[in-house]
Amino acid sequence: MPKLYLETFGCQMNVLDSELVLSQLRGQGYEPTDDRHSADVIIYNTCSVREHAEQKVWSRLGELRERKKNEPHLVVGVIGCMAEREGTDIFRRHPHIDILCGPAELDKLPAMVHNACVTNRQSDQPRVGRQVALMGQSVRRSSTLQVARDELEMLDLSRAISPGDQMSQAYVRITRGCNKFCTYCVVPYTRGPEVHRPPGNIIEEVRKLVDSGAKEVTLLGQTINHYFFEQNGRRTTFADLLYQIHEAVPDLPRLRFVTSFPRDFTDEALQAMRDCPRICRYLHVPAQHGNNRILKLMNRGYTIEQYREFIDRARDYMPDISIASDFIVGFPTETDEEFEQCCDIIRYARFKNSFIFKYSPRPGTVAIDRFDDDVPETVKRERNNRLLDVQGEICAQNNRAMIGKTVEVMVEGESKLVSRRAKSNTGVELGAGFQRKQSVSLSTNQTQLVGRTRGDQVVVFEGDLSLKGQLLDVVITDAQQMTLFGKRVESPAELVGAS
Ligand code: 5AD
Numbered sequence: 001m002p003k004l005y006l007e008t009f010g011c012q013m014n015v016l017d018s019e020l021v022l023s024q025l026r027g028q029g030y031e032p033t034d035d036r037h038s039a040d041v042i043i044y045n046t047c048s049v050r051e052h053a054e055q056k057v058w059s060r061l062g063e064l065r066e067r068k069k070n071e072p073h074l075v076v077g078v079i080g081c082m083a084e085r086e087g088t089d090i091f092r093r094h095p096h097i098d099i100l101c102g103p104a105e106l107d108k109l110p111a112m113v114h115n116a117c118v119t120n121r122q123s124d125q126p127r128v129g130r131q132v133a134l135m136g137q138s139v140r141r142s143s144t145l146q147v148a149r150d151e152l153e154m155l156d157l158s159r160a161i162s163p164g165d166q167m168s169q170a171y172v173r174i175t176r177g178c179n180k181f182c183t184y185c186v187v188p189y190t191r192g193p194e195v196h197r198p199p200g201n202i203i204e205e206v207r208k209l210v211d212s213g214a215k216e217v218t219l220l221g222q223t224i225n226h227y228f229f230e231q232n233g234r235r236t237t238f239a240d241l242l243y244q245i246h247e248a249v250p251d252l253p254r255l256r257f258v259t260s261f262p263r264d265f266t267d268e269a270l271q272a273m274r275d276c277p278r279i280c281r282y283l284h285v286p287a288q289h290g291n292n293r294i295l296k297l298m299n300r301g302y303t304i305e306q307y308r309e310f311i312d313r314a315r316d317y318m319p320d321i322s323i324a325s326d327f328i329v330g331f332p333t334e335t336d337e338e339f340e341q342c343c344d345i346i347r348y349a350r351f352k353n354s355f356i357f358k359y360s361p362r363p364g365t366v367a368i369d370r371f372d373d374d375v376p377e378t379v380k381r382e383r384n385n386r387l388l389d390v391q392g393e394i395c396a397q398n399n400r401a402m403i404g405k406t407v408e409v410m411v412e413g414e415s416k417l418v419s420r421r422a423k424s425n426t427g428v429e430l431g432a433g434f435q436r437k438q439s440v441s442l443s444t445n446q447t448q449l450v451g452r453t454r455g456d457q458v459v460v461f462e463g464d465l466s467l468k469g470q471l472l473d474v475v476i477t478d479a480q481q482m483t484l485f486g487k488r489v490e491s492p493a494e495l496v497g498a499s
């Protein structure tokens, strides 16, 4: 049985793609391994959103150049956004790559892997069984779009879900691609046009996942609230889809979705979130910036006033909603005053957290052609840290307000805070960003578990590892910027007393 090593970089969409690809290849007799050094087939599922993500893949590919000389049968594949963005130019830098497959062509991957393996086995000399499947720009034409849509649907439909999988959390794609063309972003070029999946197929997939033990399903789309499907005169909006899943799969305790676009989020969709108790009141709705001139240069299609109006509207419907955002700092021509408006919107919206990125010019985008990357790296770093501090203060305030409350937690496993603490006796220095100033001390006589609330807050508490995948009530006893600490509520009497 050939051994397969598949490593994933980037977003949840890539995580799901890898899962689907792995399930197909496993079905064809490839045996997954965590050790890339002993693998016969090595595949990198790549991300192109920032340069940093690509650099990691370049260095992995560099490692394989020598190995391929000594191991003629080795098959090397690059799939995902970087494959699509680089195209066949990648072979000039790395001629030892056998497979190049863009995210919109992944249904073809099993055949490509098979062909490359057969070609490479035909000789004891190093060979490259080159297989290429890229979408190119033609796919935005309506005739090819329909074909692409049908072929890709087969990949999602091929998902092999077995009752033994024991997957408590799962992703389900509802939309592929993006039509927004924000000027800094590669996604519309790498993932292609927005394509929506038929509601019946989505519901069936959620149903199967729940039958095999899923307790939380996250629907995925780049601009998920744009979901719209029409067939035989029947129209399904995003709000309709939420209601339909909620009704058709009543034994799913948690349904969530990412990522929302700040415009075109209808009242009906907010009402669905409010009225369906099993839909988590959580939104990831990237603002990207707080200044109207920069938002315009980014081609975001809304003003900061409109963004604020959306936040207000969401909170009018659900005062307890938890909202997360993304920001890009150091966009070309950004001034200090304009940057300050990012701090203002974080304070206004009181986000649960923000993912903050330094602008990274990406080949092929409008921004790289139109603007000089003129904000110096040191300024980008300062603004990045300052925004992390502003968000960190809001996180600390939000989290402190949780002390004494009882929350439902989905247990994800052992807390990394504690496993890292075990390695150093000096207490835990949490990772980068707004985690950087914190340290935690916990008693270690029982396992420290980590889980998430319905609002996506991280909770650490003591318990047995066998609780992984379960939904539990936890009373919050302490709070830090990024983490809540609590105690499991064992009995209903204690639950009442604690709240
Ligand atoms: N530079 C920096 N950040 C980017 N993002 C997308 N493109 C870029 C870029 N060129 C960020 C956006 C997006 C998140 C997934 O990545 O904030 O929401």
Ligand code: SF4
Residues within 6 Å of the ligand: 178, 179, 180, 181, 182, 185, 186, 187, 188, 222, 223, 261
């Ligand atoms: Fe990229 Fe903008 Fe589409 Fe998001 S909405 S994937 S940032 S182009």
